[in-house]
Amino acid sequence: MTKNDRDQNDEGQKFIELSRNSSPEVVFKNAIKEVKLLDENLENQNSDFIYQEGGWGWIVVLCSGFSLGILIGMINNYSLLLNEMERVYNQTENHVVYTAWIGSLSTGVQYIFCSFGSIATDFFGPRKPGIFGGLISGASLALCVFIDDLRLYFLTYGVLYGIGQAFLLTSTLAILPHYFNKVSDKF
Numbered sequence: 001m002t003k004n005d006r007d008q009n010d011e012g013q014k015f016i017e018l019s020r021n022s023s024p025e026v027v028f029k030n031a032i033k034e035v036k037l038l039d040e041n042l043e044n045q046n047s048d049f050i051y052q053e054g055g056w057g058w059i060v061v062l063c064s065g066f067s068l069g070i071l072i073g074m075i076n077n078y079s080l081l082l083n084e085m086e087r088v089y090n091q092t093e094n095h096v097v098y099t100a101w102i103g104s105l106s107t108g109v110q111y112i113f114c115s116f117g118s119i120a121t122d123f124f125g126p127r128k129p130g131i132f133g134g135l136i137s138g139a140s141l142a143l144c145v146f147i148d149d150l151r152l153y154f155l156t157y158g159v160l161y162g163i164g165q166a167f168l169l170t171s172t173l174a175i176l177p178h179y180f181n182k183v184s185d186k187f
Contacts, residue, residue: 057179067172071165075110078103089150102153109162110169117170126171126178133167136160 085099092098120129140160147153 055179057176060175060179064172064176067168071169071172075107075165078106085150085153092150095150098150098153102158105154105158106162106165109159110165113163113166114170117167118174120167121170121174126175129167130171130175133164133169133171135164137164137168140164 082099082103085102086095089095089099117129117133120132137160140156143156143160144153147156
């Protein structure tokens with residue numbers, strides 16, 4: 001054992017001793033040791049967020065990849081809807097500008113509301129905001145079927161669909177660290 005190793009070990013021991021007086025739910029790390037200080041009550045309460053490494057996590061990675069592909073694909077393929085909406089609403093005044101802004105609004109709202117989706121994911125976990133986002137996105141697309149006025153697409157496809165996609169996007173990205181703690185701790 002070299003002098004540098006002994007100094008790191010001594011610093012780690014001092015850090016561990018000082019940390020015993022702090023909050024019981026904090027995990028303290030050192031280059032040599034990892035000490036977990038958990039209260040028995042907290043261990044029982046947070047057991048639903050502890051998963052094994054890998055296992056079902058790889059299925060979650062696969063599903064997350066498919067979800068991201070669908071989410072980003074639906075937002076970025078608005079150009080397919082743009083041509084059809086211009087054809088259907090060609091009698092409406094400023095139909096070219098309106099149809100272009102609807103897709104841009106949806107993308108902008110998605111990225112603006114990702115911060116709110118991230119906050120909701122931190123408070124409720126990734127499952128509930130994901131379900132909420134899916135319901136909002138599905139409802140907004142279902143409402144788009146019954147709309148005859150081009151301006152109402154700003155509300156349904158632009159705002160509501162963008163908000164739903166934001167919650168789906170953040171929950172899809174936030175689920176992966178729950179299954180892979182060893183890799184996520186390095187970042």
